[in-house]
Structure formats: C-alpha cells, structure tokens
Amino acid sequence: MAPIADELATILRDPAGAARRCLDEDRLRSLTLAALLALAFGAVVFGAVVGSYRGGIQLLFAGVKFPLSMVAALVLSVPAFHGVAAALGRPVSLRAMITLALVAAGRAGLALLAFAPVLWLAMDLGVGYHGAALAAVLAYALAGVAALGVLLRGLRAGRHRITTGLAFVAIFLAASGQTSWILRPYLVRPQSAEVPFVRSLEGDFLGATAVSLRSSLGIYGRRDAWHDDAAPAREGAGVVPLGPWSGGPR
Amino acid sequence: MPRTSTSYLVAGPAPGPGPDTNTDPDPDTDPDTDPDPDTDTDTDTDPDTDPDTDPDTDTDPDPDTDTDTDTDGDGDGHPDRPPRHRFATSSPRAFLVSATRAPRRPFRLGSEGDTSMTEVARRWVSAEPPREGSADEASTPTSCKDPTAESSASALEHPATFEPATFEPAPFEPPAPFEPPAALERPAVLELSSSLTWAGELLSEEGDARALARRAGVGLALACAYGLALGAREGGASLVVHALGVPAALVAVALVGLPSLCIVLALFGAPLSLGRASLAATRGLASAGLVLAGLAPLAAFYVVTSESPTAAALAASLGLVVGGALGLRHLVLTLRDALEEAGPAVRAWATLCQIGFGVFAVLLGWRVWGAMLPLVGGA
Incomplete structure (x- = not known):
C-alpha cells in the first residue's frame, strides 16, 4: 500500500517527475497501477455525487459511466497522441505515451475526488439543475487542467511544444465529448420517473455543440437543420442547453 | 654532512x-x-x-x-x-x-x-x-x-x-569525476526519441532506396487503417473502398505532384536531387500515415456513433485534413532542408514553388478523396 501512496503523491505533487518517469519508462508498473486506481476511484466518487442529484439508481449509473467515459476517451486519444506527436517532430514510444496519458488521467481523477465534496455540498444546499451542471462542468474542466499539466511536462522543451499540447487538448476534447455524449445522461432532474443507463442514439456531440453555439447566439432553429436526415424533431427539442451534461431535451 | x-x-x-x-x-x-x-x-x-x-x-x-x-x-x-x-x-x-x-x-x-x-x-x-x-x-x-x-x-x-603482515594498501588515487556513458546521456528530445521509437525510425532521413520504399509502404498501409475506420459506418464493401481511397490521394500527390515540383525547381537551378525528392515523398507518406492511423480509432468511434451522415462526414474530413496537412508539412520541410545550400534567389523561388505545390496538393488530395470516399461525398 505504501508504494501506491508514494506514487499517488508523485502524481499529485511532482507531475514533472511523473512525466519524466513515463518517458524514461522507469518503474512504470507501480505508477500505472496508482494512476488507474486514482482514475477509477476519483471518477466513481465524482460520478456518484453527480448522480446523487436525482438519487436512486442514477447514483450507481453515473458512478459507473464516469470512469467508463474517461477510460474510453483515453483509449481513443492515445493513438492519435502518438501519431500527432511523431508527425510534429516529437516521437515518443507508444508505451510511454500510454503511461503518460494514464498518469494524466489519474491526476484528473484525484482532482475530481477533491471537488466531489464541494459539488455534493452545493447540491445539498439546494443549487438548481443548471447550477449543478455548471459546477460539474467547472470541476471537470479544472481536473482537465490538472491532467494537462502532466501531458505538457511530458512533452519537454523544444519546438512545437505548444502546438503539440494544443493538438492533444483538441483530440481529447473530441474523444471525451463523443464518449460523454454516447453515455449520457449523468445529471438527471429529481422528478424524472425513469432513468435509462444510456439514451438511444440521437444526435451527436458535434451536432449538439453546433446547436448550442447557435443557441448561445440567439439563433433558435429546428434541430433537423443539422440533422437533415433526422425524423421531424419533437417540439422544443431543438436546443440542447448543456451538451452532454444535461439529461437531454425534455 | x-x-x-x-x-x-x-x-x-x-x-x-x-x-x-x-x-x-x-x-x-x-x-x-x-x-x-x-x-x-x-x-x-x-x-x-x-x-x-x-x-x-x-x-x-x-x-x-x-x-x-x-x-x-x-x-x-x-x-x-x-x-x-x-x-x-x-x-x-x-x-x-x-x-x-x-x-x-x-x-x-x-x-x-x-x-x-x-x-x-x-x-x-x-x-x-x-x-x-x-x-x-x-x-x-x-x-x-x-x-x-x-x-x-x-x-x-x-x-x-615470524612473518609480518603483508597487506599493502592500494595507492590512493583520487576518484575520477563521474562521467555518464555516452549511451545514457540525455540528448534533445528529438534525437532521443528518434533513436528509440518505431515512429522515429519511420520518419528517419537515413536509409537506402529499399528502406525508403519500405517506409513509404508502411505509411500507405497505415493510411489504409484510417480508411477501414471510415468504412466501419457502412461495413462490408465500404471497408475496402475507403481503405483504398484514403491512401490513393497520398499516392497521387507523391506521384503526380512531386515530379512536377522537381521539374519546376530544376528550372530555377535548385540543387534538388532525385534521392532527396524521394526522401521527401517518403517522409510525407509516412507522416501522413502515422497521423491517420493514430486518428483511426477516434474516427471509427465518431462515424459509427454519429446519428447523422453530416456529422460522420465532418469527423472523417477533419481527420483527413489533419493527416494530410502534417504529411504535406513533412514533405515540404524535407525539401526545404535539401535547398539550404542554394542561393537566396533560388530559395525565394523555391519557396514560391513550394507554396504553389502545397495548394496543388490540397486540391488534388481533396479531389481524390471526394471522388473515392463515399463517406465524404464521393462515389
């Protein structure tokens, strides 16, 4: 247990050292194990807190789907990280890149674990649906910043470091956005009678983002303006206010 | 005394x-x-x-x-x-x-x-x-x-x-300052990684004609993986069509566009050898294939889980643009390195030619992909 605790401390306090070990492939076993544990535990707790807004079975669903979404996003992102880094003159071995991404995700999991009590308290104090969604998004974004610290340090100094880092961010946003969209809902209103584990395949992350952007500009159109081949949209279904965080149009 | x-x-x-x-x-x-x-x-x-x-x-x-x-x-x-x-x-x-x-x-x-x-x-x-x-x-x-x-x-x-003790202390020698072996020294990231990773070897500038051909083939095979990902939306024959269509644009740029560029550069007296041009093409193909293969899982996930064909086409096109752009970048950079010895006037002309080649490559590539890939509106 002590080695795991040491590795967790390394991930939290010394992201540069953790990134260096990933690149040097130095004692990866314990580091990877600690990162996986941190990712799983932090995401489960944070998901359960988000699911507690409705309670009941949604607490379990959200607790399962959060780590599932993060791991899926990592699986989809890492090969792209590897290829893009090599093409930008920063080739890293696939093994090192996988570990680096895992450690970054583990740091994000620890950050989510830290924000979970705050979010729970806010919900307990009666924050509204949109406020809870906004707080959850904020916590998720801060956890992403914590993870980015490891990834950027893993790139080391040199040319195209910022470009590569931005590419990583874009790729991970695309991957996590779609995985989150597929596995929604997470935050469900308390009055919802039934809660599915996942919704049926309706729309997509890019479409929802486009619609949300138009909505933020005050342009409210029909949903099938993007989904030209979709069935006639239901009344009021043209706006997806908070993307993957919402329980979907109701 | x-x-x-x-x-x-x-x-x-x-x-x-x-x-x-x-x-x-x-x-x-x-x-x-x-x-x-x-x-x-x-x-x-x-x-x-x-x-x-x-x-x-x-x-x-x-x-x-x-x-x-x-x-x-x-x-x-x-x-x-x-x-x-x-x-x-x-x-x-x-x-x-x-x-x-x-x-x-x-x-x-x-x-x-x-x-x-x-x-x-x-x-x-x-x-x-x-x-x-x-x-x-x-x-x-x-x-x-x-x-x-x-x-x-x-x-x-x-x-x-009676025998005396026979120990003889070793003569004291001051310890030499520690010098790590050359193999353990940490050079710049690029050199370190290039020497250790498969991707770095794939993008290397060294090797004979056979090695270059092998790397170009690997790059095209990797591009095929992206095509398979795009074909996963429809499945069946679509897998093959997309798997052949994605590398087709890369081949077209390398076989059609690059010789034209070499001819134009030679007209201006640029010292570009055939070997150097081949190296540039190889690196471009390998780089594009590497990126496309890396994006393949994400692309497959998008095109399969997106409800509308428009979103799937957009996701597929983004990957093609990123992969093609990075491959073109490698090709042009390798050509620029080859022209370092040229005079300033020749280099200026060469830069203009390369810009023109870049535009031509983008248009040609998009034309080929648009014609051969059903997902992005072709066939």
Whole structure:
C-alpha cells in the first residue's frame, strides 16, 4: 500500500517527475497501477455525487459511466497522441505515451475526488439543475487542467511544444465529448420517473455543440437543420442547453 | 654532512633497560657508530646511550649541522608529517613493550599511520638477514602486526618463522569525476526519441532506396487503417473502398505532384536531387500515415456513433485534413532542408514553388478523396 501512496503523491505533487518517469519508462508498473486506481476511484466518487442529484439508481449509473467515459476517451486519444506527436517532430514510444496519458488521467481523477465534496455540498444546499451542471462542468474542466499539466511536462522543451499540447487538448476534447455524449445522461432532474443507463442514439456531440453555439447566439432553429436526415424533431427539442451534461431535451 | 633528526624512527620512552635505540640508517651521521671521524662533521657526542633517557634530550652542541626539522612537535622529524606509530623499535621485545603501551588507534585503511606500518613491514621484508650483534640487527623492525599479543610473543620465540603482515594498501588515487556513458546521456528530445521509437525510425532521413520504399509502404498501409475506420459506418464493401481511397490521394500527390515540383525547381537551378525528392515523398507518406492511423480509432468511434451522415462526414474530413496537412508539412520541410545550400534567389523561388505545390496538393488530395470516399461525398 505504501508504494501506491508514494506514487499517488508523485502524481499529485511532482507531475514533472511523473512525466519524466513515463518517458524514461522507469518503474512504470507501480505508477500505472496508482494512476488507474486514482482514475477509477476519483471518477466513481465524482460520478456518484453527480448522480446523487436525482438519487436512486442514477447514483450507481453515473458512478459507473464516469470512469467508463474517461477510460474510453483515453483509449481513443492515445493513438492519435502518438501519431500527432511523431508527425510534429516529437516521437515518443507508444508505451510511454500510454503511461503518460494514464498518469494524466489519474491526476484528473484525484482532482475530481477533491471537488466531489464541494459539488455534493452545493447540491445539498439546494443549487438548481443548471447550477449543478455548471459546477460539474467547472470541476471537470479544472481536473482537465490538472491532467494537462502532466501531458505538457511530458512533452519537454523544444519546438512545437505548444502546438503539440494544443493538438492533444483538441483530440481529447473530441474523444471525451463523443464518449460523454454516447453515455449520457449523468445529471438527471429529481422528478424524472425513469432513468435509462444510456439514451438511444440521437444526435451527436458535434451536432449538439453546433446547436448550442447557435443557441448561445440567439439563433433558435429546428434541430433537423443539422440533422437533415433526422425524423421531424419533437417540439422544443431543438436546443440542447448543456451538451452532454444535461439529461437531454425534455 | 648535515644531519636531520631521526627521532621519528626511535621509539618513545620505553621502560626498562635496553640497547641503543638509535636507528639511524646512515652510519655517517651517527657519531656513535661512525668509524671515520674525519668525515663526520657532527660533533654530537650523543650522551644518550640509554633508551630510558629521553632521546629527545639530544644535547647536540652543533646547531649548524644538527638541524631539527621537526617543527610541529610531533617527534617525527618533519614539520608537517603527522605522528607515526611508535612500533619501530630497536628490538622485538622493546617493540612489543612499546607497542602494547602505545595508544591504540582505530584501524583506518589508507591512513597515514597504516602507511607507516606498511613501510616498516616493507623494510623488514626487504632487509638483508641481520648479522648477529650488528647495529642493523638492532635497528631492524620486527613486525607491523598489531601487537596484542600472543602472536607477537610467539614470534619472539620463533623469529625465523615470524612473518609480518603483508597487506599493502592500494595507492590512493583520487576518484575520477563521474562521467555518464555516452549511451545514457540525455540528448534533445528529438534525437532521443528518434533513436528509440518505431515512429522515429519511420520518419528517419537515413536509409537506402529499399528502406525508403519500405517506409513509404508502411505509411500507405497505415493510411489504409484510417480508411477501414471510415468504412466501419457502412461495413462490408465500404471497408475496402475507403481503405483504398484514403491512401490513393497520398499516392497521387507523391506521384503526380512531386515530379512536377522537381521539374519546376530544376528550372530555377535548385540543387534538388532525385534521392532527396524521394526522401521527401517518403517522409510525407509516412507522416501522413502515422497521423491517420493514430486518428483511426477516434474516427471509427465518431462515424459509427454519429446519428447523422453530416456529422460522420465532418469527423472523417477533419481527420483527413489533419493527416494530410502534417504529411504535406513533412514533405515540404524535407525539401526545404535539401535547398539550404542554394542561393537566396533560388530559395525565394523555391519557396514560391513550394507554396504553389502545397495548394496543388490540397486540391488534388481533396479531389481524390471526394471522388473515392463515399463517406465524404464521393462515389
């Protein structure tokens, strides 16, 4: 247990050292194990807190789907990280890149674990649906910043470091956005009678983002303006206010 | 002859009667044993014939010839030499007695005291067998073993079999400053990674024609993986169509566009060899294939899980744009490196040509993909 605790401390306090070990492939076993544990535990707790807004079975669903979404996003992102880094003159071995991404995700999991009590308290104090969604998004974004610290340090100094880092961010946003969209809902209103584990395949992350952007500009159109081949949209279904965080149009 | 004090070879106050403790190896300086008084400039009469009396009480009346250089007061005859062990005595018995009374020091390998003991042992071993009753016999050290003891007493009883310690401390050498082996030095990220990763080897600039061809083939195969991902939306024959369509644009740019660029550059006198152009094409293909293969899982996920064909086409197109752009970047950079030796005017023309080539490559690639990939509106 002590080695795991040491590795967790390394991930939290010394992201540069953790990134260096990933690149040097130095004692990866314990580091990877600690990162996986941190990712799983932090995401489960944070998901359960988000699911507690409705309670009941949604607490379990959200607790399962959060780590599932993060791991899926990592699986989809890492090969792209590897290829893009090599093409930008920063080739890293696939093994090192996988570990680096895992450690970054583990740091994000620890950050989510830290924000979970705050979010729970806010919900307990009666924050509204949109406020809870906004707080959850904020916590998720801060956890992403914590993870980015490891990834950027893993790139080391040199040319195209910022470009590569931005590419990583874009790729991970695309991957996590779609995985989150597929596995929604997470935050469900308390009055919802039934809660599915996942919704049926309706729309997509890019479409929802486009619609949300138009909505933020005050342009409210029909949903099938993007989904030209979709069935006639239901009344009021043209706006997806908070993307993957919402329980979907109701 | 000037004489220096030899008191450092003389034991300290040894109790009891004993022979003369003068161990001066140079008989010329010893007035007691020097047979030739003419050559002895020392007028010292050395009244100290009894070791019971302090040998330091030398009453040498000639200060000019008897220069006591022991200014640090440790009795070793040298101004800065640390005090020696007091084991060098005139006889085994005297040595044993003095040694057992000498203050014990912790054994320290390589210390000054150990060196002295070793020196004594070396002298004892290398010395001629002492003649009976001679002065050498008295001055021969007996042992450098730590005299505790029974072993010493036994040695006194059987001097013929008494053997000194034979340890020889290794000569002190200052440790060399640590220099990591060249293989462990951490060079710049690019060099380190290029030498270690498969991707770095794929994008390497070295290799013969066969190696370049192999890398180009690997790049095209990787691009096929992206095509398979795009074909996963429809499945079946669509897999093959997309798998062939994605690398087709890369091949078209390399086979159609690059020769044209080489011809135009040659018209301006640019020193671009065929080998260098081939290398540029290979690196471009490998780079594009690497990126496209990396994006393949994400693209497959998007095109399969997106409800609308528009979103799937957008996701697929984004990947094609990113992969094609990075491949084109590698190609152009390699060409630019090849033109470093050209003059400024030629380089300026070459830059313009490369810009034109870039536009041409984008248009040609998009034309091919648009024609061959059903997902992005072709076929």
